[in-house]
Amino acid sequence: MxxxxxxxxxxxxxxxxxxxxxxxxxxxxxxxxxxxxxxxxxxxxxxxxxxxxxxxxxxxxxxxxxxxxxxxxxxxxxxxxxxxxxxxxxxxxxxxxxxxxxxxxxxxxxxxxxxxxxxRTLDAAGATHKPLSTAGSSGPRTAHSKPSRPTLPIEGLSPYSNNWTIKARVTQKSEIRNWSNQRGEGKLFSVTFMDETAEIRGTGFNLAVDQLYDKLEEGKVYYISKARVNLAKKKFNNVANDYELALEKNTEVEECTDQTDVPEIKYNFVKLDDLINKPKESTCDVIAVVSEVGDIGSISTKTNRTTSKRELTLVDRTNSSIRLTLWGKQAETYEDKHDNPVIAFKGVRIGEFQGRSLSMISSSMMTINPDIPDAHVLRGWYDSVGATENFTAYSGSGAGGGATFNRAQVRTIEDIKANLQIPEKAEMFSCRGTVLHIRGENPAYPACPNQSCKKKVIDTGDGWHCEKCEKTWEKPEYRYIISMAVSDYTGQAWLQGFHDVGLAVFNMSADDLMEIRNNDAAKYTAILSKSSYSTFNFACRAKLDTYQEQSRVRYGISKILPLNYKEEAAYLRDIIKEHWPN
Incomplete structure (x- = not known):
């Protein structure tokens, strides 16, 4: 050889x-x-x-x-x-x-x-082993020393596995939940285990809850054995594994002090300004600084249960901000004592409330001030410059949010109407146009002054009542919701925008505009006229809308940018250089 x-x-x-x-x-x-x-x-x-x-x-x-x-x-x-x-x-x-x-x-x-x-096929049962012969080999012999306790990787688990022990880190543990059906009542909890090969979800019921819930802590490593391996019920389990563990009263859990060969939690972070391009209801990992902490509140679920909620405002180095909702015990136990902590979130759900929002779900995990490079970079940025920055929030249908205007992919209105393929989910595009007309009937709505709410409030005669916050305010805070005709050299389209769009178009607060509208009709008409005929760059999304069995395409503004003529000229210069380099 x-x-x-x-x-x-x-x-x-x-x-x-x-x-x-x-x-x-x-x-x-x-x-x-x-x-x-x-x-x-x-x-x-x-x-x-x-x-x-x-x-x-x-x-x-x-x-x-x-x-x-x-x-x-x-x-x-x-x-x-x-x-x-x-x-x-x-x-x-x-x-x-x-x-x-x-x-x-x-x-x-x-x-x-x-x-x-x-x-050679694998025997169903063990037999006498023959010694291994490796003489003359120039390759490696042993990648790892013999472990102190034999374990099976999670990837190797199946319903046919017997007498196994896994060594894994707990990456998520849910709250204890109660259930009730025709067969009776009970309680359950779920937990996600991870080793270097895979993740797997475990669920414990009734006696297993009493015996195991307090033993398992997020972030710690354990030896787990004597659980049953079943096919995963994908309706309740979004972990990427075909199997799941049924934790039983005789399941053994032992904390492991030797954490070698068990990986740290892995993240795939998405920047806040890129969330607008992610599908609604998908999950993602984000890392951000908490700039604001909302008061704890409660809502009633479809099953008439009351659960606690709290909203955090997150910011990152893209100068974007977004709201994330904590639920249940996490909302109740979160204390605003961390002085703008950096938090790493794993597996949070992307919602479409007012553009984009985030929400913790049962399988989500958050780690406050994690000892990872991304967290240290964010900490340094926020302490040096971030705390004084102005952040662009996701609001309305994404107006002013994290969507990106792509100058190199600007489309004409004629092209958008003729060729844009509208799927079930929104289609993003960039365009440039001039405002020709702004509908002035109702340019703003009375909103709840609570910064974490913004719901429409009702004039009761004795004040303005918010049904969500269950509070009555002396006066509302008006927020823009405008519709305007925008044109380029090929055609015209109606675009809808929310608060940040109104601020850019009118260059004044919605409160000031509404006061003028209610008290000086001539001045209000002059403002509408003056605000027209301005040209902007738009990042938009097109979405099918059905009303009274009629379907039509609605165009929502995700970001509005006044023209920067220096940037526009530089872009045209670069195009010329690209085609005529000499």
Missing amino acids: DEDIPQLTTGVCEQIATSTGPQDPVWSTSPIMQVVQARAIETNGQTRWRIVISDGVHVLQAMVVTQLNTLFENGHAGKGSIVSVQRFAINTIQGRRIVIILGLEILVKEVEKIGNPTP
Whole structure:
């Protein structure tokens, strides 16, 4: 054999086939094997790679975890590759026991098939092990020392797994919830576990709640065993795993002080100004500074239960702000004593209330002042300059919110009306136009002065009553809600805008405009006329609207920007240079 080709670990297929579980020595070694076949298959809507691995004597069927897909998709590994199997598990798929490859190191990309190996299936029960032969191998032998307690990776769990123990971090724990149906009443809670291979949701009922709820704390690592593995009920479970755990009264939970090989919580942060481009009802991770904390309130649910709520105003370095709602115990226990903390939120839901809003859900998690680089950068920015910045809030149908005006993709009104494809969800576009006419009948509405509310208030004669806050105010705070005809050289369209749009168009507060409207009709008409014939850049969204069984497209303004002629000229200059560089 070529001196540069590592020698295969002879006999390891037999060792794996007869293994009785993670306590066997073979589970803590990194045998060197050859991939003799590799092909992609679709399973449950995911691409998985099925491979056949050889030790030169036997071959075994194996599946590769999705985290390793890129090795095969990018051509780094494939048929003929020599690999070091870093970690593996044994699972049952479609009635057959199969090896699940959890970690691989590529030693040689491709060589001719070594030996003449024969198929070996996994035994249903363990047998006497043969010693491993690795003499002459130049590859690695052991990726990890033998763990102090044998564990199975979460990726390896299935309903056919027996006598397993997982070592995982708790990333989320819900409140205890009560339920009632025809079969009786009870209580439950859910918890999300994560290790380096996957996440899985666990749910405990009744006695399991009493025995386990107080033992499990977010952020800590535990050994978990003697739970039942079931198929995941996707209606109640949004964790990316086909299985879930049923925590029972005999389920064992033991805190683990050795937190090696268990990853920290992973985030995929979205900047606040990019939320307008994310689908409604989707979930995302955000990190931001809390600039304001609202008072605690309560609402009645559809089941006539009352739950607490509290709104936080979040800001980040994009100079955008957004409201996030806490519910239940989190709303009640959140205390405004952190002095504008940085909070990392995982899995919060994106809503469309007044443009964009965020909300904690049962699977969401928040970490106050996390020790991660993104948090340290935000802390430094806010303490140095952020605290004095003016932030653009998501309001109305996104007016003035985080949508981006793209000068390079400006479309004409004629093109928008003729060619814009309107899906069920809003379609975003950028345009430039001149205001020709503003409807002056009702340019603003009386709003609740509570900064976290803004709902319309009712004149009762004794004051202005807010049904949401259940308060009566001496006077309202007016907020813009305007409709205006905007034109370019190709056509005209009616655009709707909210408070920030009105501020940009009229250059005065809605309170001042309404006072003029109510007391000086001539001056009000002059203001409407003066505010027309100004040109703006718009970031808009088009959405189908149905009224009295008639469907039409409505155009809402997400952001309005007065023309900056220096920027416009520089953009035109760059276009000229691009086409005529000399």
